[in-house]
Amino acid sequence: MRFAVDRLDHLVINCRDIETMASWYQRVLGMEREDFGSPSRVALKFGGQKINLRPADHDTADWIAAETCLPGTQDLCFIVAVTVDDIIGQFHACGVRIELGPVTRQGALGAMGSVYCRDPEGNLIEVSSYSS
Template identity: 50%
Template sequence: MKFTIDRIDHVVLTCSDIGLTADWYERVLGMEREEFGADKRIALRFGAQKLNLHQVGSDVGPQAAKAQASALDICFITALGMEDVVSHLAEQDVAVVEGPAPKIGALGAMRSVYCRDPDGNLVEISSYLEG
């Protein structure tokens, strides 16, 4: 039997301020906040995945050997066109770092816009509709 991976279930995002980060991802990317576990940890749901939020310096364990804020580059796929994404980011006072620009994703050609979350993580928002 060959070992294979099917998909990503969740990604852990280490942040300097969980509330600020959760608010940003809810407001800018439309994710849904949820609490889970006995210690009421915070996660952000989108589609069939989620981001679990960890506070810098917390001892959640196990975690990355050098868990820190601002160390993530992540790409999210949207069904919207990039002009709509750029307009939405402007309405939310989020600066575009780059784009719209042609890129290559896991499924081929796409167009992307880049911005930064409150910790400075690079957030890529992409669409295969405009590939």
């Protein structure tokens, strides 16, 4: 039987400093922290998805991972239900430097307004709105 992917459930970001990363995603992007599993793991929940934070120096007995796991190599896009001006205001209020934007990009559902920044590990974070 053939199948088709329905949605993204979670993704994993490799981190040098999990606490700094968790704090940034909670403070800047409003995600909810979840501690789970054994050994202790950290996830950031938003909508119906989550991001698992994996220590860059993870033990391969505890984590199955891609062949190359380097901090700062992600390029992620998050959709928000506010305007681009609101995104910019939130970044400024949190002291986050804008890398690029506002710009118009083509998303999964059409044109969207995007603003780019970097998280504490250097990952490129695009925050976008279809209601620009």
